[in-house]
Amino acid sequence: MSQFRYWLDRLLLRWVPPSLPAMQLGPEGSSQNPTMIQFFTWDAHTPDMSWWEHFEKQVLPLVALGFTQVWLPPPHKAMVPKGCGYDAYDLWDLGEFNQKGTVATRWGTKEELLRACDAAKQCNLNVIIDAVLNHKLGADRTETFRAVRVDPLNRLKDIESERHVKGWTAFDFPGRLGKYSSMQWNFNHFTGLDWDELTRTNGIFRISSERHEGWSKWVDTENGNYDYLLGIDIDHRHPEVRKDLFAWGSWVLETTGACGFRLDAIKHMDRRFLLEFIKKCRNQTGRKQTFAVSEYWSANLQLLIPYVRAFQGQQTSFFDVPLHENFHRASKAGASYDLRTILDGSLVKLRPGDAVTFVDNHDTQVGQSLESWVDINFKSQAYALILLRCHGYPCVFYGDLYPNDECYDEDTSRTLKQLLLARKSFAYGPMVDYFEHRNCIGFVRMGDSDHAGCAVVLSNDPMLDLSTCKIRMNVGSHLGTTFRSFFDGSRTIAIDRDGWGVFPSSVDGVEVWIENREIK
Template identity: 40%
Template structure:
């Protein structure tokens, strides 16, 4: 099986409380397109209630069940709807991955007087010698939940520091007296990049660690989770997540897939984070930036180096490849949007190759409701289906030119009609003579993406494949292409009939 992950949300989804229901309805389509796991957005109540995307975490135990922060449901719906969405994914053979956000808490219920030292924002090791008493938003009592599931109360001792003194009404970074920033975090930015936002959780405080393990095991059991996406790894002590993840797996008695966000474009830093344990996968940030740069370089990016110094090149077993996510889309803090013209090629580079675990972005699959309503990538569902059904067998790379590159997959006996050839360019059109396997000798291959003429495969299994300027071309065996077109039309009819039936019932 060629696994494919879906990031099941984008940043600017409407705050209509309907997204869990939307994912449940889309689950059969996800399965048809080849999705094997969905990374769901943060399910717990955030500082801004039903408007919160989920990263401004308030109450980890409130999955849209309690009247807190102005609403019962989250931006995405209620707990019951969340669990129903997970059930729908499971019914379609799809894993549910929870977004785990443990670095910070926001929206405290009360302030506390705390002795602290001011810290320079751009040098977190530069801590003032003199202390001062500040008023910090650090007391979390969760009155709306009233002790359900956990009676743990968070106070200032559970945190390293904050960036706001409510008494002085002053924004500055403060480290609480007796606390120290975590050591095994990113040191290439701000000298120590433990602090990110809100009240910075001291994950190594024994009481906090025990509570986070207790919460995690509750969450896995209550919602039948299959794994995790870990947020903001470069801001959290590395040893914490190694211990926490081991505790989750021991409790569950199974592997529990895990991918982490360590947002650095240096392959060496990602490799160092993975360490000897290799306990989780990481998003391939270096590859994302290569895709972004290729789309913005006016044809001057060297495509022969598209995979150089990426995680999928160095450690494909622990690389989750992606073209886009909620942080890189326009308007977000890490905006590095792969331009529309290159997006089909970017997805071919992660979906139709043997290495890496690709993650498709919901905003590319369904469009992004930004101010300018960015459209969906038209070719994406087809590329996903080709991955699911035909991208198998030995791979032959032709990454040997700066502007026109290609590769083939020979196919295998276990997947009828399998085999694929890909050619793409970031500049002028061109061609590649490529080997598709002796088993395909004498066949005709059809271009299913890119509007090119058929290709005759010679007696030794070679063919010359073309692409237009700035375009992607994908070829399949002619009989496979015909069957694919028929199957997709049949699927469309079945889906539309089902939708009409649901409308009549409603």
């Protein structure tokens, strides 16, 4: 993309309203800071109960920590019994029908899901559905049709002549027998596939049979055209496809009582379809504040901005992948990373009203497709930056909070719980930054009529002399008081009559200071 186009897009964003203020992020009428959690890891499991039962038991603890929304894993039937749902087979089967060798999904039965969603609703904890609308896997039959093999690095370039292929493209859903939806899918509903059963060869094949229009033009331009990602790629221009997916969107919200969607892999889907999908779900359910957050995976803000514009404001927020990449780089660079630049190039800095901020997720875990794990040397600092600042809407990762076999660190979890409570109780009001030192930065939340505010100091150099590495910050109306560490109440700071105090960090790299009301 040209630099001129980039700056033009940025200029035009001024007339695009932000999305988050128009969405429901927590209980209606609540003044509490909204906070979301991704409630699963890639290999998430529990030994003695289903995942939905585990979620139900955690509703009250999640509310106590200040969470207002929960992003659940894809609830539909996958292609294999232990499939996490990104290998989507049948969106209309939430663990109700005997398909693919199981009634329950990997996460549990439909009954367990609905019971957990109801428990969350009773506690004003909103549920977010992970919508996997880009592709299908696990077809029931093969079909023979014409297709063209294309260059994986340039999907607009054919590398073979058109020929017949046999693909796993027929989805009959024999266990569901037409309940909820009578649509059965065939090769006419797809644009591409990656396996030819006829020659038993891998590749990316564009379906070219009669009535096929080729790849959608309204997708990301990476690899020439990034319509195809994996599996059997859905054609979102087909009238029957559109009708079925629009109906499913409204149905799954009504069935589960969920308040919105996490939209998977949007750079590979027709933007016009997605925009209409969001609008129809809001109109048909009568929920104008239905939440939506989209996964457009690129650390390049320049590539993300056109998508923010394309969704016209108020339609979807976006995960701030550029900010995550900054966190990842900071954790790898250690003390050589300049903390004053930690927000540079991020969505939350440019468009805070569209940014869902996060530190890690299931895809960034070690060994996964988008591996970019934020190491423990910067994990707590990153969470402080998304949880205690006033910009963006933070999403916490289950793997950082709950014990698990994949990525759990006990010290990180302990600090994260304290940061969540600090967000819930203190991180309110206007914010003033003190990004003055390369390895030590701070900011102050001034508080509001109901919350006292806090001061935050972050550092990324374990060799810093904490007796000299301090930041002078003004805490506003707390004149002549004393502040104490939220983590260690024995540490105190005197505030002078003009509201200034000199605040050190801690050996862990994160310190939160609050007014010591007991001393006052």
